[in-house]
Amino acid sequence: MTICKIYITFAENLNNYAFMKNKRNRLQIISEILRSTVVGSQDELLKLLIDKQCDVTQATLSRDLKLLKVAKTPLSNGAYKYILPSYNKPLASQGAYNSLVAHGAILSLEFSGQLAVVKTKPGYASAIAWDIDNKANDQVLGTIAGDDTILVIPREGVSREDILSMLNIAFSEKN
Amino acid sequence: MTICKIYITFAENLNNYAFMKNKRNRLQIISEILRSTVVGSQDELLKLLIDKQCDVTQATLSRDLKLLKVAKTPLSNGAYKYILPSYNKPLASQGAYNSLVAHGAILSLEFSGQLAVVKTKPGYASAIAWDIDNKANDQVLGTIAGDDTILVIPREGVSREDILSMLNIAFSEKN
């Protein structure tokens, strides 16, 4: 089995929110917002979504957040923040990661039992492994990188789909 | 990054909950419970605390959880769970690896299936892996070390506790 890098492309132009009406796109938008903004309540998020022509109710939002496994966590300043499971890291590393993927540095991803093996272009393994480590702490216990191969050890209970979506290779609504 | 290893020191007499009435001890008990139990609501936690002779109200609990920065996150099974922030994960140190752990070289140990993954400070992995290989031949089939991660493959029939006591690292459940 070889998994290729077809998917990644669609993450690009998420700007044109007006055309996005269905659930999947709404979830994408929510992810985007939560990744870039401190949101402390569903009502707050609701307003942000409506600003983006995305009309929903708090009920739907509650369901969406549950689907996305978004956690609500207290901040040091006394406020609260919703946190996405895999995007609670700085955007910087994420950007770096994305560009690596975009350039085809990741060649393939295969699973064996509970383990995943990522093949990269020669020399890229440690760099990408580092990114995976930092970005996917929730899903991944750890990585071991050679020169062009990374062994990814998922945490218990983390599905293959979780790993895939973590890598932005596929966006899955089912989890 | 500093991992906090405070807990175990006064984890001794956590049995005697009756004598613990003040805030600090309550927070400690809450941490303990959340580390070892799936708790989905404050009322649930409230009952667990009352079971332990720790009488509080939901209001106090809400404040405590905010103080501890405990996040509420959805689980795959549709339920919810309170999660302590990662730096609350206990990492204890005694015995052979004391110095390494004390110096923070070993950052964490977690299991996934039959495998164990040890995280170390960058560069330490091979050194520590070599030690494990040599000292734990009975329990361990082999190790694979990256730069800051060691994959430990236990022999068949070797329990997690065996590995833990081998490493003299106190058991720490993934929250």
Next chain:
DNA sequence: ACAATATTTGAATAAAAATACATCTAATTT
């Protein structure tokens, strides 16, 4: 010890989030 100050707490309440239920819409089957 006493007063002054700050912290902790519970009761009541407000605010926020989750869900039951009905309805609508999209997909699938026949």
Next chain:
DNA sequence: AAATTAGATGTATTTTTATTCAAATATTGT
């Protein structure tokens, strides 16, 4: 295409969580 089924959503409501306010408790300074 009509019927059936599954999925998505809104409204209303319940459940859960955060906070206000006042009282109690602890802490500090004199």
